[in-house]
Amino acid sequence: MNLGSKGKKRSVLPSRPDPPTVDQILEDISQAPSNDPIFSILEKIGQDSPRSSPDSDTELKFQQCRRFVELNQQLQEAQKRLLLQRAELQTAGEQLERDVAEVKGRAL
Template sequence: MNLGSKGKKRVVLPSRPEPPTVEQILEDVSSSTSDDPLFRLQDTDSVSSSSSGDAEVELKFERCRRFMELNHRLTEAREQLKEQREELRASGERLKRDIQEVKTRMQTQEQQG
């Protein structure tokens, strides 16, 4: 019989925070600078980093930044296209109603005349 475990109080751990959303991660990456530790590569095999390694890191950072900018522009363009599509749909509906109204008026005038 293990009496020792019954005497211990349970420690209540704090709840885990929610993981960041994709938008929060993208915002964090896009607002970072090239000297951010996220973009630094650690070479454990060599004592010092070479300038070519720094250039490679800078290149990767710029590619990442360009990707983020393009992704943002594509998201904006998609939203703009959705709005324009809805405007066109609404215009098409109004046009159909107007055409039907004109046809109705012409039929009414033909019947009267």
């Protein structure tokens, strides 16, 4: 019975794309339909500025960009946590493999 993971191949993940620029974000927001889910999310958190006047449209876009930046920061922090947890799991897995090999060596 093979308890180790030596026979398993690890997949290599593709590199992540660069984050969008501010201009790309603004373009995306300006082209989004009014029924886009982000608008309903913003309404739920109390940022339901009407889109009728240029000033309110600018304010809405600003609030949307600000929320996007906040969410992006939260995602980056989560990514860092996940990378740390992954490293910890890899270390624990390697230690487990060494312990199993040691136990097998003692049994012989």
